[in-house]
Every structure is written in C-alpha cells, then in structure tokens.
Amino acid sequence: MKSFVYFSLIHSLLGASSVLAAVPLSSVKRVSNAPTIPNKFIVEVDTSAQIPNKRAYARTIDAVYDSIKARDVDFDVNKEYDLSGLFTGASLTINSDPSPEFEQSAPDAVALDDIPGLKAIYPITLFKRPDPVSKHVVSSPQDPAIIPAKFSTHVMTGVDKVHARGFFGKGIKIGILDTGIDYTHPLLGGAIGPGNKIIGGYDFVGDNYTGQNEPTPDNDPLDQCQGHGTHVAGIIAADPNNPYNITGVAYEASITAYRIFGCEGSVGDDIIVDALLKGVKDGQDILTLSLGGADGWTSSVSAVVASRIAKSGKIVTIAAGNDGTSGSWYTSSPGNAIDAISVASVENTVIPVQQSIVSGVEHAPIPYFSFAPLNIDGEFPIYVLTQDTTIPNDACTPLPASTPDLSNFVVIVRRGTCTFVQKIENIKAKGAKRALVYDNGNGATGISIPDFPVSLISAEDGLFLVEQFFSGAKVSLSFPKNGEIANVANPRGGLMSTFSTYGPSNDFQFKPAVGAPGGNILSLLPVPLGSFAVESGTSMATPFLAGAAALMLEVKGKNADTARAARTFFQTTAVVVRTTVDENSLPQTVTQQGAGLINVYDALFAKTTVSPGALVLNDTANYKPFQTFTVKNTDKKSKAYKLSHVPAGTALTVQANSIFTSLGPVPLVENAASVVLAPSKFTLFPGQSITVAALFTPPKGVDSSRYPVYSGFIKVEGPGENYHVTYVGLSASLKQKQVVDNTDTFFGEKIPTVLNAAGDSQVNPTNYTFAGKDYPSFLYRLAFGSPLVRLDLVEPDIKVATTLNSRGLGDGHWFTFPFPIKGSSSFAKVKTVGPLAEVGFHTRHNENPDDNGYSVIAFDSPKFANGSTINNGAYRFLFRALKVTGDRSRQEDYETWLSPIVGVFA
Ligand SMILES: *[C@@H]1O[C@H](CO)[C@@H](O)[C@H](O)[C@H]1NC(C)=O
Ligand SMILES: *[C@@H]1O[C@H](CO)[C@@H](O)[C@H](O)[C@H]1NC(C)=O
Ligand SMILES: *[C@@H]1O[C@H](CO)[C@@H](O)[C@H](O)[C@H]1NC(C)=O
Ligand SMILES: *[C@@H]1O[C@H](CO)[C@@H](O)[C@H](O)[C@H]1NC(C)=O
Ligand SMILES: *[C@@H]1O[C@H](CO)[C@@H](O)[C@H](O)[C@H]1NC(C)=O
Numbered sequence: 001m002k003s004f005v006y007f008s009l010i011h012s013l014l015g016a017s018s019v020l021a022a023v024p025l026s027s028v029k030r031v032s033n034a035p036t037i038p039n040k041f042i043v044e045v046d047t048s049a050q051i052p053n054k055r056a057y058a059r060t061i062d063a064v065y066d067s068i069k070a071r072d073v074d075f076d077v078n079k080e081y082d083l084s085g086l087f088t089g090a091s092l093t094i095n096s097d098p099s100p101e102f103e104q105s106a107p108d109a110v111a112l113d114d115i116p117g118l119k120a121i122y123p124i125t126l127f128k129r130p131d132p133v134s135k136h137v138v139s140s141p142q143d144p145a146i147i148p149a150k151f152s153t154h155v156m157t158g159v160d161k162v163h164a165r166g167f168f169g170k171g172i173k174i175g176i177l178d179t180g181i182d183y184t185h186p187l188l189g190g191a192i193g194p195g196n197k198i199i200g201g202y203d204f205v206g207d208n209y210t211g212q213n214e215p216t217p218d219n220d221p222l223d224q225c226q227g228h229g230t231h232v233a234g235i236i237a238a239d240p241n242n243p244y245n246i247t248g249v250a251y252e253a254s255i256t257a258y259r260i261f262g263c264e265g266s267v268g269d270d271i272i273v274d275a276l277l278k279g280v281k282d283g284q285d286i287l288t289l290s291l292g293g294a295d296g297w298t299s300s301v302s303a304v305v306a307s308r309i310a311k312s313g314k315i316v317t318i319a320a321g322n323d324g325t326s327g328s329w330y331t332s333s334p335g336n337a338i339d340a341i342s343v344a345s346v347e348n349t350v351i352p353v354q355q356s357i358v359s360g361v362e363h364a365p366i367p368y369f370s371f372a373p374l375n376i377d378g379e380f381p382i383y384v385l386t387q388d389t390t391i392p393n394d395a396c397t398p399l400p401a402s403t404p405d406l407s408n409f410v411v412i413v414r415r416g417t418c419t420f421v422q423k424i425e426n427i428k429a430k431g432a433k434r435a436l437v438y439d440n441g442n443g444a445t446g447i448s449i450p451d452f453p454v455s456l457i458s459a460e461d462g463l464f465l466v467e468q469f470f471s472g473a474k475v476s477l478s479f480p481k482n483g484e485i486a487n488v489a490n491p492r493g494g495l496m497s498t499f500s501t502y503g504p505s506n507d508f509q510f511k512p513a514v515g516a517p518g519g520n521i522l523s524l525l526p527v528p529l530g531s532f533a534v535e536s537g538t539s540m541a542t543p544f545l546a547g548a549a550a551l552m553l554e555v556k557g558k559n560a561d562t563a564r565a566a567r568t569f570f571q572t573t574a575v576v577v578r579t580t581v582d583e584n585s586l587p588q589t590v591t592q593q594g595a596g597l598i599n600v601y602d603a604l605f606a607k608t609t610v611s612p613g614a615l616v617l618n619d620t621a622n623y624k625p626f627q628t629f630t631v632k633n634t635d636k637k638s639k640a641y642k643l644s645h646v647p648a649g650t651a652l653t654v655q656a657n658s659i660f661t662s663l664g665p666v667p668l669v670e671n672a673a674s675v676v677l678a679p680s681k682f683t684l685f686p687g688q689s690i691t692v693a694a695l696f697t698p699p700k701g702v703d704s705s706r707y708p709v710y711s712g713f714i715k716v717e718g719p720g721e722n723y724h725v726t727y728v729g730l731s732a733s734l735k736q737k738q739v740v741d742n743t744d745t746f747f748g749e750k751i752p753t754v755l756n757a758a759g760d761s762q763v764n765p766t767n768y769t770f771a772g773k774d775y776p777s778f779l780y781r782l783a784f785g786s787p788l789v790r791l792d793l794v795e796p797d798i799k800v801a802t803t804l805n806s807r808g809l810g811d812g813h814w815f816t817f818p819f820p821i822k823g824s825s826s827f828a829k830v831k832t833v834g835p836l837a838e839v840g841f842h843t844r845h846n847e848n849p850d851d852n853g854y855s856v857i858a859f860d861s862p863k864f865a866n867g868s869t870i871n872n873g874a875y876r877f878l879f880r881a882l883k884v885t886g887d888r889s890r891q892e893d894y895e896t897w898l899s900p901i902v903g904v905f906a
Pocket of ligand 1: 245
C-alpha cells in the first residue's frame with residue numbers, strides 16, 4: 001500500500017488546555033504547519049518484486065533508484081536500510097524543482113507512483129520525547145522523598161518478590177532508544193563498554209540535532225545535557241545499595257544506549273527506524289522507546305518497523321503517550337505499533353512534596369503539593385481572610401475595602417467554588433505576592449499561576465493556620481529551596497495517571513496494552529544535572545515494563561516464543577485499576593489502563609496460562625461478539641477454575657450534542673456489556689487446556705452519539721490464582737462519526753475556509769497574484785482521525801453537492817468518484833484539475849491552538865502537489881476526508897467541502 005503524504009500528523013505530548021475557547025482567525029499563521037520533514041521520504045522496496053531487467057541490478061533498490069531518475073526526479077539518498085525480513089529501503093530527499101523560481105517547491109512523491117519494486121512511501125514524521133509531566137531534582141540523601149529500603153513501585157508490582165528469588169535480568173540485553181545515557185553515573189557503573197552495565201551504544205544524532213537539521217553521528221551515546229534517557233536507564237538498571245535505595249527493575253541486565261535525540265527538539269522517523277534496525281542487528285532482546293506523538297493510526301513507518309520487530313520475536317516496549325487530558329482516539333505513535341507493548345502510566349503509591357517551615361509556634365513543617373520549591377525568598381507572616389473554615393467561596397469576589405495591603409504576607413485562602421486564578425486575582429488586587437490554598441476535601445492538585453507562587457496544603461494544616469492567626473499568634477512561613485521534601489501517601493496511588501493516553505486507536509487496536517508505575521518516579525539524572533530526580537510520564541512506565549520483560553526472559557527462557565507471548569503474560573496476570581481508591585469503585589476504562597497494572601511476579605511464575613490477553617469486539621459495523629480464549633493448567637496438579645465477568649466503566653468518548661471528543665478524564669457510565677461464557681466452570685488436569693467461548697451483548701441504554709466504548713474483564717479464578725482476559729468494543733459505528741470540523745466552535749467562524757491575503761475568511765470570488773502575501777491558505781480541523789484527506793483543484797463551475805456546510809453553497813449530498821482517486825484528471829463524473837495535497841492517516845486535531853490545534857496549507861506559490869505550476873484561471877478547492885473504516889472507493893464514505901472561487905492570476 002502506498003500512501004502519498006505532503007504534510008501529515010502533528011505530534012505533541014504537551015497537556016492540552018481544557019477550555020475550548022474561540023481562537024481568533026487573525027492568530028493563524030498563513031504558513032503550512034506540516035510536522036513532517038519537507039521533501040524527505042522513506043521508501044520501502046519489495047526485494048521479491050518482479051522488476052524489468054532485474055538481473056542488471058545487484059540490489060532491487062538500485063533498480064528503484066534508476067526508475068526514479070528516469071522520471072526526471074532529482075533526489076539524494078540520505079540513508080539506506082537493509083535488514084532482511086524486516087525492512088529494506090532508503091531515506092530520500094527529493095528535489096523535483098532543481099531551479100526553484102518559488103520559495104517553496106512541493107515534494108514530488110506523486111512522481112514515485114507505480115515504480116516497480118517500490119512497496120511503500122512514508123513521510124518522515126517528527127516525534128517528541130515525551131516531556132516529563134513533572135520533574136523534581138532530589139537534593140540530598142537526607143531528602144525525605146526517598147522511599148526507605150524498598151522501592152514502592154517494586155512493591156506495587158511484585159518486582160520485590162522476583163528479586164527475592166534471585167532474578168535481576170542477568171544475561172538479557174536491552175537497547176534504550178532515547179536521549180543517550182550518562183554512563184559516568186556511579187549507579188550505572190560509571191563506564192561504557194563490554195564488561196560494564198552499559199555495554200555499548202551509538203549516537204545517531206549528536207548534541208545539536210533538533211529533528212529539523214542534519215544529524216552528526218558518533219560512537220559515544222553520552223548525554224549530560226538532556227537527562228531523559230538517564231532517568232529511563234535508572235528505572236531499568238540502577239544499582240542498589242545506594243543512599244537513595246533506588247533499585248533498577250533488572251539491574252543485572254546489559255544496556256545499550258541508542259542516542260536518537262539531541263539536547264533539544266524532536267527526532268524523525270528516519271532516525272528511529274535506523275536505531276530500531278541497529279538494535280536488532282546488535283542482538284538486543286528488548287528495545288524500549290519512551291517517545292512518541294499523538295497519531296491515532298498504526299501506519300507511521302516507525303510503528304510499522306517496531307511492530308515487525310516485535311512479531312519477529314523481540315520485545316518492544318513503547319510509551320502510550322501523555323495525552324490523557326485530550327481524551328480518546330488520540331493514541332501515540334510509534335506506541336500504536338500493532339505487536340509492540342504500549343505502556344500506560346499508573347500513579348506511584350507515594351508522592352514527594354515540598355515543605356514549608358513554620359515559625360512563631362511549635363509545628364512540624366507543612367507539606368505543600370509541589371515538586372519544586374516555591375520561589376519565595378525569606379520568611380513572611382500569614383494573613384487569613386476569614387475565620388470561617390467552611391467558607392465555600394473564599395476570595396471568589398473582590399476583597400472588602402478594609403483588607404490591608406497583603407504584599408508582606410503569605411495569604412491563606414480556602415479552596416472552592418471559583419477557580420484558583422480568580423482567587424489569586426482578587427488577593428493580588430490587594431497587593432498579595434504569595435499564597436497557600438488549603439484543601440476543601442477535593443484532594444491533591446498542583447496549582448500553577450504564572451509569576452505568582454502558590455500551592456495547595458492540606459485541610460488540616462489550613463485549619464491549624466486559621467486557628468493560630470485568629471488566636472493572635474505570630475505565625476510565619478518560609479520556603480527552603482533545599483532538602484525539605486516529604487514523602488506523603490499519594491492520594492491517587494495505584495490509580496491511572498490522568499495524563500496517560502486513552503485508546504483505542506482509530507483502527508480499533510487494543511491500546512494501551514498494560515500499565516506500569518509512571519507517576520512520581522524517583523530515578524537518575526546525569527551527574528551534571530543533579531544525579532537524581534522524581535519524574536512522571538508514560539516515559540517512566542515504559543522502561544519499568546522493559547525491565548520486567550528482562551526478568552521474564554531470564555525466568556522463562558530467552559527465545560522468540562517467550563518474547564512473542566510476553567504481552568499476553570503481562571496482560572492476563574495484571575491487576576484491575578479502579579477509578580478511585582475505593583476498591584469497590586468502577587474499574588477504569590480499559591482504553592486507559594489496558595489490561596491493568598502489571599503483576600510481574602505472577603506474569604513470571606503463574607502456573608496457568610490464559611491466551612489471548614485481549615479481545616477486540618470492534619464497532620457495531622464490524623462487530624465480533626463471538627470470541628474464544630484458552631486456559632491451560634501448567635501445574636503438576638489438577639485445578640478447578642471458575643469464570644466471571646468484571647465490567648469496567650463505559651467511556652463516553654464524544655461530548656453530548658457535539659462532534660468533538662470528550663476531554664480527559666473521559667466520563668464513564670456503569671452501563672456494561674454482558675457476556676455468556678461456556679463453560680464457566682471446569683477442572684483441568686496437569687498440562688490440559690480448554691477453549692472457552694464468550695458471547696457478548698453490548699451495553700443497553702447508552703447513546704451511540706456519545707461513541708460509548710465499553711470494556712471489561714473475564715476473570716479466570718483458580719485455587720489462589722487470578723487471571724483475566726480483557727475486552728473492548730464500541731456501541732456505535734465509526735463510519736458514522738463526523739470527521740471534519742465544520743463548526744465555528746474553535747475560531748468563532750465557520751471552517752473549513754480559505755484565508756485571503758489579509759488572513760480573513762474568503763467569502764466572495766477572489767483573485768490572487770501570488771506576489772508577496774497575496775496568496776490563499778486553506779484552513780481546516782479534523783474532529784476525528786481520517787484515513788485519507790485530500791485537497792483538489794477543480795473547475796469553478798463544477799456541479800457537486802457537498803456534505804459539509806459551505807459558505808454560499810448550502811448543504812448538499814454526496815457526489816461520486818471512483819477508486820483510484822490518486823492521479824489527477826477526474827473522479828467519477830467530476831473532473832478535477834489536479835491534486836493539491838493528500839494526507840494518509842491523519843490524526844484528529846486537538847483543542848489546544850498551540851498543540852496540533854488546526855492545519856494550514858499555504859499556497860504561497862501556485863503549484864500542484866507534484867510541484868508543477870497551476871495555469872492562470874478561476875478554480876475552486878475541493879476538500880474531502882474519508883470516514884474511519886470508510887472505503888476509499890465509495891463516494892458516501894467521504895465528507896466533502898467546496899470553496900468559493902479562487903482565481904490564480906500569477
Ligand atoms: C535504605 O535502605 C536501608 C536498608 O534497608 C535503610 O536502613 C535506609 O534507611 C534506607 N535509606 C533511605 C534513604 O531510605
Ligand atoms: C553545535 O552548535 C554549536 C552552536 O551553533 C556549534 O558551536 C558547535 O560547533 C556545534 N557542534 C557540532 C558537533 O556540530
Ligand atoms: C476493526 O474493524 C475495522 C473495519 O473492518 C478493521 O479495519 C480493523 O482492523 C478492526 N480492528 C481490529 C483490531 O480488528
Ligand atoms: C479576476 O481576474 C479576472 C481576469 O483579470 C477577471 O476577469 C475577474 O473579474 C477577476 N475576478 C475578481 C473577483 O476580481
Ligand atoms: C502534475 O500534476 C498536474 C495536475 O494533476 C498535471 O497536469 C501535470 O501533468 C503533472 N506534472 C507532472 C510532471 O507529472
């Protein structure tokens with residue numbers, strides 16, 4: 001399958017803003033905002049293809065190069081890939097316009113169509129290293145953030161019990177694709193090379209690489225400028241017996257550092273693929289990638305290659321993503337790789353917080369919910385606004401005129417009713433420069449107000465301060481910058497991290513696969529950056545699973561069968577994560593937790609195997625209600641088993657009366673599927689297995705317009721043993737889901753639209769000279785992912801009815817065009833002048849304007865997608881987006897929009 005892409009998925013892992021406010025159209029930069037590397041592609045060749053004159057070539061790829069040259073396409077080969085059975089191809093930079101008269105020339109991927117031996121063309125997408133959701137550098141061994149003796153994350157997952165049996169990952173090779181590693185860190189052995197913990201590595205990029213420039217590779221994967229890879233490496237491999245008691249999950253494993261990020265910026269698919277293939281060539285048993293970006297599809301080249309490597313019998317662990325606040329249908333790539341293990345993040349049971357020192361009265365330091373110390377120098381008396389410690393709306397309205405100047409106090413405010421921002425505005429109006437907000441029972445949260453130090457404290461500490469203040473005590477607080485950290489119980493310990501990305505993918509792959517501890521994780525930093533830090537992210541959960549996988553290979557034997565079964569072992573022995581700490585609360589949707597929090601001990605030593613680990617019932621149009629799984633008794637004694645159903649919350653993935661997806665935390669309802677199991681009770685002799693049939697009925701009483709994703713577990717109980725098979729399905733048809741945003745919600749004006757020279761929506765026929773700023777730009781948003789988005793130039797008098805509201809054209813019906821729609825001249829009875837752009841597997845947009853909020857295609861020169869010039873004349877833009885599961889050859893599976901007349905008069 002070939003996909004021609006001129007611009008594509010935008011990747012980001014920044015938290016989305018939770019407010020969907022109109023963004024002014026004037027803020028839209030009329031510059032194409034492609035997240036791909038312009039004019040660069042990865043081509044994959046089919047080495048078994050029948051090609052003309054094959055014997056004249058030593059390699060198929062040479063024949064492909066010659067065919068491309070024969071089409072007058074000028075290109076450079078950046079890098080070749082050749083790993084038989086996995087990937088053969090090259091990264092090319094194409095220059096179809098060697099003497100460009102225009103600033104930007106379009107890449108000529110169209111010219112590569114139908115070249116014999118060419119299997120696929122992939123755009124080169126940029127991936128971010130997921131920034132840690134929070135980060136705190138630990139200051140000293142006395143720092144109370146350190147968890148005594150045993151690592152809480154190891155206790156949560158049974159790693160401590162595996163260690164107690166003497167397994168530490170010895171003999172297992174793990175390749176870490178990240179920012180490099182500071183191997184000079186004493187807990188990572190202090191050196192690199194054979195015989196050390198870090199046995200080797202390679203730097204594919206160099207310090208200066210940003211993803212947008214040329215890499216400068218060398219043999220040294222040392223990272224002392226970024227730190228992410230060192231934190232990841234510490235989670236897997238930190239030596240124990242240190243003052244911090246940090247212990248790697250598999251600290252006897254052998255680590256190789258593949259450095260694919262520079263000190264700043266992103267990485268392209270071309271480098272990721274190169275590093276993945278080198279990892280395989282170097283004989284790694286496990287490859288782990290704490291990186292990715294929102295995608296929704298499984299087709300990026302790094303996802304495709306990672307999946308093939310996993311299928312070939314290596315374990316590949318990849319971060320699920322930190323986009324939980326953006327809601328469902330926003331999965332990350334390459335975590336989407338079908339056969340890789342995508343890892344979600346579960347909160348650590350403890351949380352390190354800062355403390356404020358109390359003076360004037362005897363009182364222990366007051367913990368405040370911040371990883372970094374508040375930027376407050378000196379000691380300040382407190383000022384309390386009201387004696388009423390049950391006030392629901394403290395500081396929600398302007399403070400009374402009698403309020404003194406607050407500039408020399410720490411103002412104590414009660415949480416509740418209005419936003420933190422509003423409270424701070426009101427106290428700032430009276431001069432306040434710092435504050436603490438005491439909780440009203442809602443629980444721990446970070447508070448971040450620009451240029452105003454403020455943090456949350458507990459209700460108890462708040463009551464104490466209020467009482468002291470009104471009794472006349474002279475209480476002051478100070479906020480030390482060093483060493484005053486407390487390790488408090490995490491009120492969300494053991495629950496899903498709110499930032500952890502929701503699945504499923506748009507093609508309904510079961511993503512994420514499982515969860516591991518990733519929220520509030522103590523590990524290493526490069527020595528020059530402070531040596532130790534607490535960080536949060538699926539970046540932290542992913543190496544935890546890689547370490548657990550190393551223990552599994554050590555215990556069960558290092559072979560391709562174990563590697564291929566690893567995901568199922570982890571899934572079927574995982575522990576259900578609930579929505580609240582109440583153990584009877586609704587289980588969290590499996591679209592966020594996958595099969596649950598890993599139980600490493602059971603995954604390694606269970607005496608029953610259950611397979612597969614996950615059942616995909618798909619949507620109503622592709623519904624697979626009948627499923628089977630097997631249960632095998634691998635014990636030496638006969639065992640009786642009992643099956644039962646544990647439904648999880650049904651996720652309402654789309655907002656009510658809206659085309660937009662629900663923001664995270666995605667709302668859940670209790671309406672659950674039901675299932676009939678046959679048999680539901682049985683006894684198995686040693687070595688015996690049984691196939692269980694499961695017939696599902698979707699939940700009743702759910703509104704399909706909310707795209708409810710239901711899920712849950714089939715529990716398999718043996719004597720003292722617990723397993724489960726996890727299922728997921730959708731009570732709606734994805735083909736019904738509106739893809740294109742045709743509302744005015746985002747910009748306050750209807751889109752899609754053509755922006756004119758002034759940056760306004762073009763309403764009337766408009767001529768463009770393409771001189772200076774006088775060119776049209778196409779602006780659109782997708783409310784949902786689309787497998788194919790295309791923009792064509794058409795004649796102005798075209799007779800088509802459109803599905804989306806269009807200025808001056810009104811609503812309409814579908815028009816027809818046949819497959820193939822590639823090429824140029826026509827589809828069905830509708831003639832096109834030529835294609836302007838096409839995107840395969842387009843991610844949906846996000847509600848944050850600065851983070852994948854919308855797409856712009858700026859036509860600053862009058863050119864077709866293939867780079868050839870558009871003749872002067874009058875035209876329209878025809879925009880089409882294929883619905884999910886839509887058939888490219890079926891007219892009714894597209895949404896369409898037609899622009900006002902665009903005159904090209906260059
Ligand atoms: C580290 O573990 C040792 C032995 O279990 C314990 O005595 C010590 O207090 C721990 N240190 C820290 C900083 O937790
Ligand atoms: C990296 O960039 C800096 C600043 O532009 C430059 O001085 C340095 O030589 C570059 N290093 C390499 C290895 O290219
Ligand atoms: C769900 O159904 C769609 C449409 O047939 C298909 O493309 C997709 O692969 C299915 N997903 C899974 C995981 O089977
Ligand atoms: C665009 O230019 C053409 C050719 O000069 C002219 O006939 C037409 O009226 C112009 N249209 C507009 C909307 O200005
Ligand atoms: C480029 O595309 C246009 C529009 O489809 C077509 O007319 C033209 O022949 C193409 N040019 C080349 C060199 O293929």
